[in-house]
Amino acid sequence: MRRTAIQLAVVFLLVTGASARAQQDPFARGFDAVPLKATPAQKSGIALEGASPEYTDSFRAALLFDYNHGVLALRLGDEKLGNLLPYRLDAHALFAWQLHRRLEIAADVPFTLVQGDGFQLLRDALNAPDFPGAAGVSRWGFGDVRLQPRFFLLLPEDFPVGLALTTEVRLPTGDGQSFLGERGVLVAPRLAVERAFGPVRLLGNLGLRLRPRPAQYLNLYVGNEVTFGAGAIVDLPDVGRLTDVQALLEMHLATPASAPFNFRQADSLKTPWEVLGGVRARVYGPWGVELDVGRGVTLGSGYGREDVRVLFSVRYEAPFIDSDGDGVPDSQDKCPNEPEDKDGFQDDDGCPEPDNDGDGISDGQDLCPNVAGDAAHGGCLDSDNDGVHDGLDQCPTKPGPKMYDGCPDSDGDEVPDNVDKCPDESGPPENDGCPIDNPPFVVIESDRIRIKGNILFETGSATIQKQSLKLLDEVATVLDRNPALGPVLIEGHTDDIGSDTLNLNLSQRRAQSVMDYLVSKGIASSRLRAKGFGELKPIATNTTALGRAKNRRVEFRLIKAEVETAPRIVPQKSEAGGKTDSGAK
Template sequence: MGPNFRASPWERSLRSAAARLAVVCLLLAGAAARADHDPFARGFDAVPLKATPAQRSGIALEGARAEPAGSFRGALLLDYNRGLLALKLGDEKLGDLLPYRLDAHALFAWQLHRRLELAADVPFTLTQGDGFQLLRDSLNAPDFPGAAGVSRFGFGDVRLQPRAFLLLPEEFPVGVALSAEVRLPTGDGGSFLGERSVLVAPRIAVERAFGPVRVLGNLGMRLRPQHAQYLNLYVGNEVTFGGGAVVNLPDVGRFTDVQAIAEMHLATPAAAPFNFRQADSLKTPWEVLGGVRAHFYGGWGVELNVGRGVTLGSGYGREELRVMFALRYDELFIDSDGDGVPDSRDRCPMEAEDLDGFGDNDGCPDPDNDGDGVTDGEDQCPNSAGAKADGGCGDSDGDGVPDGQDLCPYMVGPKSYDGCPDTDGDEVPDNVDKCPDQSGPPEADGCPIDNPPLVVIESDRIRIKGNILFETGSATIQKQSLKLLDEVAVVLDRNPELGPVLIEGHTDNVGSDTLNLNLSQRRSQSVMDYLVSKGIESHRLRAKGFGESKPIATNATALGRAKNRRVDFRLIKSEIETPARTVPADKKGEGDAGKR
């Protein structure tokens, strides 16, 4: 009808009677679905699909990749939904009983153990629309049972979500995790903010990585000991499905760790899956979500997601529009020096804090608290400055290595190189480097290797003539080593029968055992990730760090330590029929080695 049409009293009475009859039909349909249930009981959350509080996951999808033990995530998420519960007369939609809702979620996740995470969600509805006057007007019955309005705000159901990691994706082709979500009935079910009783939602999460793309899949259930109903809408046990992908994107300005996410979620009644003959009573919610997230300052990041229900009209689990915005903080607990201060807050991540009660929060050791030149171990008054002690040995070049221990007393160099510089940056100090101006591996005394091949397949390994070089104290591969890794990728690609290949990370003995083991593991994983990015299937590769436990040369000299800092490619299983295969002479690269 047009905007200026005025119905006669007789027509209005007829429409009112038709509306009353429609509601009676709704109640009869609900009774047929569940004869023993109160059609006005309510007692279910009008927004059944929630954002996950878990780390390394999607928007609402769970992943199977674990963070290091001690890692933490906190987030404040705003979730806006429009068109939650529709009121229809036959095929005509009269409007929405819940036209909109804005929820705030305080999300937390803590990695208790490498294989166990505990997450939680504390929700609060900031505002929601009340369209129940529409029902009362349609029936011309102000006191109609069950037509009471809803609260404008209030607490929702608190969620607890432990997640156990059964198969880790870095160890198996497919990662598998078990999430056991529990929703406590802390919300107002009469206002559609929560459930009537405890809801248990177990689900299995699987994950597989394809280079920068992580594919996620979830299968689970929502189990309600007490089912809920409103008019003809019946909400009971549901089977849930979900699938999607997380794609790593390049950094954009100050935004780092940029990711794009796309997801699909589907739920259907367990008693009658995909029963479209009773679609008015037994809903099959279907929803799609997409978004982007990034860090902008340290562990601080933002996330924006949008979505809607896959349907022609809005309703339960099929909202007309959904927008989520989150401010999040992620702290990845990597403690390279083992001093209890995570690298993200450690000003000296490769030097352990001395924990003597003086400046212990920055992660840097303070060997001389009072700055008087007498180290704390020899200072009778470590916190009160006294006369500077004369060690009897000067430091001519000022590099911190006393002349009595400095093999290059008039040239600045680090202590790990016995005080000598490394002009060409190949980790072989100039005093023992036969080619100090040309980069080369330590097994060639620092001189470049010009005779191909640089990568050779042997019976038990893939041998590289060179070392993989990393940035000091990190797992970042230096650009000069990427060409050598590209040749390794070519060998693996041309020999698909090779593998699995164990990528071994090794260090020298400078630093603690824990530090060296952690660093070698991260470096071997970094090499594996690079080969995967070059198209090598991850199931053909393994990464393991051995720290300083397997030296191939003495650690008493700088050259020997350089040889011990290495990456090896060992064949766990091979079907090689000839003693050696080589890369063609036109495939050459440069060397590498781990750098502390």
């Protein structure tokens, strides 16, 4: 009689499951009987994801053992006949790497070490050894490999709460017929929120488990699920050799997406609820351990509601600790309390090198810190003996003056060859040392007489070079043909090489020299003024040879007359209609 009742009950379960999903095979299986997994992520809970990132390049590895007792129950009404999966012990190799401050990559490689097979219970109860779906399960085997990137959207140090998005992907590498894995790729996105209150971190997770191929066994249907999780991590005082001690407490809930928190079809569409608690600590260096226990929140065991769950893990955590802030982690830093000087010389060992080239001149004073030199040249060599050491010499194998960065000036246009686009043809610096071929070369503008070129002088003197006289002759021609033009201020400018006083004096003498030449060409001196400004009005940078060449210039500015004419007096008419004189003759 009892056997008949069981057979009728099994038929009822099949009918109930079929009514829930009419097209589903009641013996398809293809789901993991332990759906809630421990997280491989760093700075997280047991299975809860956190939202606080580790430092970049931090790494975590763990070997975790997960024992579940009373995994998949077989019930007849309110009577429990036993467990189809009485126990299961899984091993997980967990890895996590903080690739970037906002991105962590994690993975889980699971393997079931031993699994109990209670399907004989069903066969005996039915007295049907060949009953479909009553075949046993593998005692061991691989589970579904999990890949878990985590994106940190809001960092707790910048916002009131931390926010992260985890996109877990489970690959179907486990045996679904033995309840070790899924029928297809499972995607489980989760949003994690975190808020810290002193030593307490509160965590909350909301997510989905999306199964493209739902699974079923007898009446139990497993499809898409909505998942919830909440918990806390509490920092505790160190205990002896145990450091970084933390207590953990969390609960997890999953419910079918098609019928959340249902009651009518509760026999088919389960809402598993589980609580976990534990403690973790560091025991030696980067090594730590964690012990967690939990169970399903229910009167009896079943899918996602095991009778007892115990998790134990050995953890290796290599956080990116950098005591001296030089970017080299303490684990690799030979000088963890002295910052690396980051000068391109042995920067990977974490130790400063005060004299890279070993020439007795400290790097802070050495103008060539990676090439041995002498003190006379600032710690550098002077390969071409031009008085400009190689650390500043742009042409270290060709002699040239300091004002040209140690480079020659083949065409004599004051634009050194290394920046002169026409090194064999003279041209102004504003044209990169190339000649200007489009006349006129002197143009009258509203506030100046602009010259297309540069007035060149002998080095360090006010003597005008012969090649510049033709340009000055054209300036004189323009002034001669425009007698009303002026007065004209001839401005002299220099670069910043040399003292301020020397440059000011030189610019004044050069401006005066140009004025004297124009006077010699018949331009009245009353129409001209000469003023030197030295290095006070640069038009380009003085840090490059080309910029300094542009600053060494002569400009012609149009100014107002220094003596204004007397006010014009309008003559008054006399009574006789003539004019009266308004001034003495």
